[in-house]
Amino acid sequence: MGLCNSKPSTTPCPSSPKSDPEPAKENSIPANNCAFSARDSTKTTSSSANGESQNPTGEQNGKKSPFFPFYSPSPAHYLFSKKSPARSPANVSSNSTPRRFFRKPFPPPSPAKHIRAALARRHGSVKPNEASIPEGSEAERVTGLDKSFGFSKHFGSKYELGDEVGRGHFGYTCAAKFKKGELKGQQVAVKVIPKAKVFSLFMPNIARFPILA
Numbered sequence: 001m002g003l004c005n006s007k008p009s010t011t012p013c014p015s016s017p018k019s020d021p022e023p024a025k026e027n028s029i030p031a032n033n034c035a036f037s038a039r040d041s042t043k044t045t046s047s048s049a050n051g052e053s054q055n056p057t058g059e060q061n062g063k064k065s066p067f068f069p070f071y072s073p074s075p076a077h078y079l080f081s082k083k084s085p086a087r088s089p090a091n092v093s094s095n096s097t098p099r100r101f102f103r104k105p106f107p108p109p110s111p112a113k114h115i116r117a118a119l120a121r122r123h124g125s126v127k128p129n130e131a132s133i134p135e136g137s138e139a140e141r142v143t144g145l146d147k148s149f150g151f152s153k154h155f156g157s158k159y160e161l162g163d164e165v166g167r168g169h170f171g172y173t174c175a176a177k178f179k180k181g182e183l184k185g186q187q188v189a190v191k192v193i194p195k196a197k198v199f200s201l202f203m204p205n206i207a208r209f210p211i212l213a
C-alpha cells in the first residue's frame, strides 16, 4: 500500500497486464501513479497463469499480521508463531532464567511487640531504652536524663505542670518543674501527646485495644 510520487514514466508498470500492447493513453491514469500498486503487484507475483506460486517465499512474506488484517512487513507475527525459536519449549527450559519465588527475608513487624513493650515498661520488667547504647562521654550525660518515655502514671507526683508554651502536630508542649529529688525546682519542657492520637496515628489497627485504652 502506498502512493507513487514519481513522474509518470514511459516504461510500463509491472502490475499492468502484459497483454496490453499499447502504451497508456493520455487520459488514462499512469501505472506508476496508481494507489495500491504494491498490493496489486503482490497479487500478480504470487500467482501465475498455471495457478502455481512463482515466489516460494511469497507466502511467508505476504503473511497477515495477527494485529492487522492486511499484509504487514513487520516480523512480529513470526515471534508469535509456533515456529519461532523464542517460543519453543527447548529454549524456554534451557536459556531462560528459572522462575524463583523468594520468601520475605523478614516477617513484617507485628503490632503486638509494641503492646508487649509498653506493658513491660509499665510493669517494670524491662528497663526503658535498654537496647540503646550511649556513645563515649555521652554515656555519663545521658545517665542523668530521664528517658522513660511512655505513659507515666506518676507524672503528677514528679512534675508540676505549667502553662502551654507551644503546639505541634501531635500534641502540645507545657512548661513544668520538678517537684522533688536532686532536680527539684528545675524547669523543663514537657510534651504532652494524647494517647488516642498516638494509637490512631501510629497503630491504627489497635487503636481500640482494650489493654492500653
Ligand SMILES: Nc1ncnc2c1ncn2[C@@H]1O[C@H](COP(=O)(O)OP(=O)(O)OP(=O)(O)O)[C@@H](O)[C@H]1O
Pocket (backbone or CB within 6 Å): 165, 166, 167, 168, 169, 170, 171, 172, 173, 188, 189, 191
Ligand atoms: N524547651 C522548650 N522551651 C520553650 N518552648 C518550647 C520548648 N520545646 C518546645 N517549645 C515550643 O513548643 C512548640 C511545639 O513544640 P514541639 O516539640 O511539639 O514541636 P514539633 O516538633 O513541631 O511538634 P510535632 O512533633 O508534634 O509536630 C515549639 O514550636 C516551641 O514553640
